[in-house]
Amino acid sequence: MVVVIGSGVIGLTSAYYLLQEGHEVTVVARDMPTRVGEPDHDWPGEWASPWGGAMFHPDPRAQGDERDIQRETFRLWWELYHADPFTGLGFRLTRDFYDETSYPGSESREKDSENRMWAREFPQFRWLQDHEIPARAKQKTFGGHVTHGVEYLSASVNPWVYLKWLRTFLERRGVKFIQSEVSSIAQAVEIAGDHSRLVVNASGVGAKHMEPVQDAAVKAVRGQTLWVKTSYDGPMCSRTGKYYTYVIPRPQSGGIIIGGISQPGNFSKVVDDEVNREIVTKVDTICPDMIANARATLFEKGDGPLPVTSEFEGLPVIKKIIGFRPGRDGGYRIEKETIAGGFTVIHAYGFEGQGYIYSGGIGQRVAWLAATKASL
Template identity: 30%
Template sequence: MSSPTTPFQPAKEVVILGAGVIGLTVAYVLSSSTRSKYNIKVVARDMPDDLDSQAFASPWAGANWSPIGGFEEKKHKREIVTFNKFWSMIPTGMVMALPSCVYYQTTDNLPDLWYKDLVRDFRVMDPSEVPSGAQGGVCFTTISVNPEVYLPWLKAELRARGVSFIRKRVQSLNEAAAFAGANGILVNATALGARSLIGVEDTNVFPIRGQVIIVDAPGVKEFVSFPLGTASVEGEATYIIPRPAPLGHVLLGGTFQEDNWDVSLDMATARGILERCTALMPQLASKETRILSHNVGLRPARRGGARLEVEWVDLSEQYSPALSPTSASIGRRVKVVHAYGFGPAGYQNSWGAAEEVVELIEKD
């Protein structure tokens, strides 16, 4: 006796708005084990190979794991998942294990820092190891990636899995829903774009301006910083991040300037960055050190923290035909999974956040 056949279920359309590290990682996780279940489109104005575009943050990121802010349970879970994933990718050469030192202006609670069990090889520094200008510090092993290599790799992997890429400046959820079809799902990974995306218009979204220098400094082998996520009154933040592939490339930072939309280069700031980083790591004064580029990017932050949740949007209530760029989708509800507002921690939240997004997509 033959068993009844399972009715054919056509692949569900999923449109991911945004091709930064969050959107790409969502597409990767979604396509990993459910290729036949979803037809995935990445729709974005800027693509992963637009590495000179200042219109999105991912090409300009520090792209390592750094202690940013204090303990938050949801963030901590995402970062554990992400750290472990990147750690497993070290044999590929795209990720490097990176010796690290983070300096503090106090010695209080250093043995019990919230991230001590997240990183590898955590220890409190001996007072003799702490440089002038700091009171204490910790050492550990972290990870580092290079966006110029990592983002194109993600895109190539996704293309091989059948994910399609559509270059399009989308102005509204209504316009995006037209790509998703009648029963499709939208993933809103538009970062700073969530502030102006019609139907979202999240005024809690704001930029944190980051200016850095990329140098070739083969003698620099460790990540060094003061705690990230805060800055001086002048908006300074000091950090040194070696990168894998090409070896010898090091990111020197930087600035942490909230609500600053300026993407132009400030040479006085650049001189300050070089001076502060050289004082922290004298090896940078070597004749071997060469400046390769000056970079400015806007970290996509959000007051109240990252938004990672489902919203059912009634397009008929959100739009009027006179104002919407397209009326193709008016008259239906659409499931939107929001995933934006990670600020300076996009890479180090990416894999954990992507798993949460996929759970929300699959949840009825």
């Protein structure tokens, strides 16, 4: 048996791969998604996964195995999406914009093309023509200076649907879920009634206090997004760098998530509308059509599948979201170790703003590590 601590996207996807390899799996977590068919609620708690955007943006900084990890997620999502229309996954043409602040080599298309542009591997990849870059994004006086952009087919996920789908999929195939907060690896094993002593630590920010892990490098990184009602069906968009921002469609439920804020050390659970104004301004530079479409959408409070709760900067807002990404100084941890008490622990945490993109490849590696005596 394998005990997985954590029921966020990393814990659930790890359980998925472990199950494929024939393991008996028990998930122990303080916070967990409800099941398909159960009413939604505002899933409280200190976990990240329900509050993710979440888009698949092939990280231009990724090299070697990091790319393989992301490739596996893309493959998994493609497979799940085509096998079941109710996963909460969706594929859409995507436009990424780059400016001189994005990363070394991003200051021009020529340098980038010989640099890190591995999005070239994605279906329907092409460089954007100059006229396809919105005029205001090109102006240096307004939010920097977009030098070039690319288009390709990528994915987004509706966490509220996908997490429920994953839990239900796993439970129907025998994975046990136990809702409990634990202070140590040993306590999780005891609660699961397990004797194999193989544990996956996918506790996100929880790894900071989990005995004996107590990883001081773990930190929460605050984000804020707006879930906006709109019938915009153009490309998903993102901009990398100092003016980081994104426009992410919500498959299955509709609406668009806009965001692009990273605030390490800020633990406020109160919505900051100044930050939201900044998000709207940034999005308006790279995706003015989306903002115009949403502003033209009738503002109407009330019930329905996507009830609008407020108006903000002329946009009908379904929800103002705050989330805390599980960050880690030095980057994420995927590693196997033996700890006191004879437990073998596979650590899988610290994915900050990329937990969804990494989930498939990390789940796959967790299963590899569970199957072998070797480390990665």
